[in-house]
Amino acid sequence: MAVRSDEGRIHHAIAQAASALAASPFSVALTGAGMSTESGLPDFRSPGGLWGEDDPVEVATLTAFRRTPEKFYDFYQRRLARLAAAAPNVGHQALAELEASGRLGAIITQNVDGLHQAAGSRQVIELHGNLREAACPQCQWTGSIRLITEALGAGTVPACPRCAARVKPNVVLFEELLPQAAYRQAEDACRRAAVLLVVGSSLQVTPAAWLPQVARQHGATVIIVNDEPTPFDHVAQFVLRGRAGAILPPLVAAVQKA
Numbered sequence: 001m002a003v004r005s006d007e008g009r010i011h012h013a014i015a016q017a018a019s020a021l022a023a024s025p026f027s028v029a030l031t032g033a034g035m036s037t038e039s040g041l042p043d044f045r046s047p048g049g050l051w052g053e054d055d056p057v058e059v060a061t062l063t064a065f066r067r068t069p070e071k072f073y074d075f076y077q078r079r080l081a082r083l084a085a086a087a088p089n090v091g092h093q094a095l096a097e098l099e100a101s102g103r104l105g106a107i108i109t110q111n112v113d114g115l116h117q118a119a120g121s122r123q124v125i126e127l128h129g130n131l132r133e134a135a136c137p138q139c140q141w142t143g144s145i146r147l148i149t150e151a152l153g154a155g156t157v158p159a160c161p162r163c164a165a166r167v168k169p170n171v172v173l174f175e176e177l178l179p180q181a182a183y184r185q186a187e188d189a190c191r192r193a194a195v196l197l198v199v200g201s202s203l204q205v206t207p208a209a210w211l212p213q214v215a216r217q218h219g220a221t222v223i224i225v226n227d228e229p230t231p232f233d234h235v236a237q238f239v240l241r242g243r244a245g246a247i248l249p250p251l252v253a254a255v256q257k258a
């Protein structure tokens with residue numbers, strides 16, 4: 001039966017989830033935008049999230065990139081400025097520590113902010129691309145995101161140095177497919193995992209939202225850390241309700257002591 005923190009048993013639930021992680025030969029984390037809110041980066045769907053400020057259809061779709069590039073670039077210019085001021089938080093650091101001690105095999109992330117890597121995590125599977133790079137949808141050129149920040153800063157349109165088409169950040173937009181190799185790697189990791197630790201994802205965007213079920217169907221213990229319910233809480237043996245920055249440090253400390 002699932003142990004839920006909203007039943008007032010948070011310490012007990014953290015201890016039990018830590019035991020599962022300590023006993024696991026191969027554990028994997030799946031993270032979402034809630035991982036980075038404590039770094040000052042708003043998530044998408046919470047109150048105060050990005051979709052409260054902007055309509056995703058107007059700023060985060062391939063159609064928007066093609067038809068209304070000024071709105072699209074304005075959205076990304078604001079995201080990139082926020083990211084430039086952001087640093088990993090204690091939750092990112094706790095996961096990096098777990099990997100460094102050999103108790104976390106990989107992080108699958110829906111985030112494009114690179115904060116796991118900045119915290120020292122090495123095995124990071126990026127499902128939705130990243131904001132380090134610019135990409136040309138026309139000729140598939142990729143290069144540094146500086147091409148975009150510098151062009152926008154100068155008031156010009158970011159153009160591909162190879163084919164002159166408009167370039168976008170190397171993130172997966174709505175209406176685009178996920179990088180297939182990354183998704184296969186993520187699914188494979190979830191099939192092999194004895195524990196899947198899901199942190200800060202509303203689990204509303206597929207196919208990432210299917211991964212907890214994939215892991216569970218292959219025998220994994222699923223732990224969900226989130227500050228609100230998700231549609232897949234029933235799949236988890238442990239639902240730790242609260243902020244990632246409050247739960248991950250004691251969880252990881254308990255794993256290291258076990």
Ligand code: NAD
Nearest residue numbers: 032033034037043044045060110173200201202227243244
């Ligand atoms: P989300 O905003 O849907 O969910 C974040 C979840 O984390 C929420 O349930 C929230 O309650 C929780 N949360 C927030 N702060 C928390 C904290 N400190 N501790 C614990 N929980 C916290 O984000 P998601 O699940 O990552 O969304 C899925 C993905 O969809 C995104 O990561 C994004 O990559 C992708 N997406 C991309 C675009 C785009 O721009 N191309 C557009 C929309 C969605």
